[in-house]
Structure formats: structure tokens, C-alpha cells
Amino acid sequence: MNIFVSEEIASVCPEFVGAAVEAQVVNTSYSDELWQEIHAFEETFRRELTTESLKEIPSIAATRRIYKACGKDPSRYRPASEALIRRMLQGKELYQIDTLVDLINLASIAFGYSIGGFDADKFVGDTLTLGIGREGEPYEGIGRGMLNIAGLPVYRDALGGVGTPTSDNERTKITLGTTHLVVLINGYDGNEKRVIDNARFIQDLIRKYGRSDGGSYLIYK
Numbered sequence: 001m002n003i004f005v006s007e008e009i010a011s012v013c014p015e016f017v018g019a020a021v022e023a024q025v026v027n028t029s030y031s032d033e034l035w036q037e038i039h040a041f042e043e044t045f046r047r048e049l050t051t052e053s054l055k056e057i058p059s060i061a062a063t064r065r066i067y068k069a070c071g072k073d074p075s076r077y078r079p080a081s082e083a084l085i086r087r088m089l090q091g092k093e094l095y096q097i098d099t100l101v102d103l104i105n106l107a108s109i110a111f112g113y114s115i116g117g118f119d120a121d122k123f124v125g126d127t128l129t130l131g132i133g134r135e136g137e138p139y140e141g142i143g144r145g146m147l148n149i150a151g152l153p154v155y156r157d158a159l160g161g162v163g164t165p166t167s168d169n170e171r172t173k174i175t176l177g178t179t180h181l182v183v184l185i186n187g188y189d190g191n192e193k194r195v196i197d198n199a200r201f202i203q204d205l206i207r208k209y210g211r212s213d214g215g216s217y218l219i220y221k
Helices: 007-012 032-048 058-070 080-089 099-111 192-209
Strands: 002-005 017-024 115-119 127-132 153-156 161-163 180-187 216-220
Touching: 002 017, 002 216, 007 058, 007 127, 017 192, 032 080, 032 099, 032 192, 058 080, 058 153, 058 180, 080 099, 099 115, 099 180, 099 192, 115 161, 180 192, 192 216
Parallel strands: 002 127
Antiparallel strands: 017 180, 017 216, 115 180, 127 153, 153 161
């Protein structure tokens, strides 16, 4: 995939750095070993964080700032990373979906970045562009129905929006039949080293749980 950052995003977040991990994978419905890793993070976060202090994690704080700069209330449309950690801190179980989605959620929790996971064979065209959602732009969030993405950062393919930091689109979602995975990490804090560390962490996870060689990653700004 060719990935571009639009001028409208660059103008509100010139420090943005993203990473795309691409791999051939085999999905499964559940991995007990993966969930042991997830529960270990849950225990650590419940000891160290509160629902207020989690907003101060640099990767989450930066995403919240960009929401505001783009015109969206981050307390109403929470970035996915914040929503996942908040759910753990409230003593709720994370949703168990399938192994690829679950490992992407773990990677988001571990680093605080909002991460999009996609079945790349469902993209239309070979280019993704990161822009800002417009009023009335149609977008069906996974498990959320039609979502108002006006003022949200959004990746678009040739047909329209496929991913925001709040929710990815039903049209390109991962299923048990997914074999071509693309994962996008959104570094609105501009911390390239940490974004790369997150990409490599994802590669490690898909080696362990996705029956994959880990694929490759690229950085885009």
C-alpha cells in the first residue's frame, strides 16, 4: 500500500509519524497464550493507572489533542487505545473477537497508540490517505453502526473511509478468513522510536499467534 498524510493533518500535527505493518497471516478464533499476555497487562495497569491518569500517557494525550484540533470531543469519541485501557481499569473484560483483532488490541494497550487493523484484500485501490472526516461522510464503524466522523482523523481508500482512531470500518474489517493483514499505528506524539517499537512488537505478536514470518513495516510522515 501507498500511504500519504494529507496537508490538513500535517497542518494540525506536523510531528505525526505513522507505521504500517503488512503480513500474510492465518487467523484463529482464540489463543489462550495471547490472553495470558493481555491479562498480565491488565494487572499492571490496574496497579499503576487510574481513569484520569491514563489521559496523561503521551501517546493518548497527543491523540486527544489532535481530536480537539480537528474539531472532535475526545471524551465523547474516545480514541480506541484510551477506551480499551479505561475498560480494563473499570474492571470490565476486554471484548474477545479473534486472534488478530485481540493481538492488535494488546499492541494498542501496550503502547497507547490507536491502531487500525485491516483485511488488506478488502481495500479498494492501492493507496490510503490520512485526512479529516467531513460532515455527512458515510462511515459504518465496527459494531457501532453509522458513525459521525466529521472532525476525526480518517484513512480513506479509493471508495472512502476505512479507519479512524475511534473505530475501523465494517467494510475492511478483519475476519477469520483474513490472510493479508495491514496494521496502521498512529503516532500523533511524533515519537518515531516508540512507533517503531510498537511496529516490531506487533510483528512479534503475529509471529507467535498469526502463523506468520512477521511481515514487514514502513514508516510514513
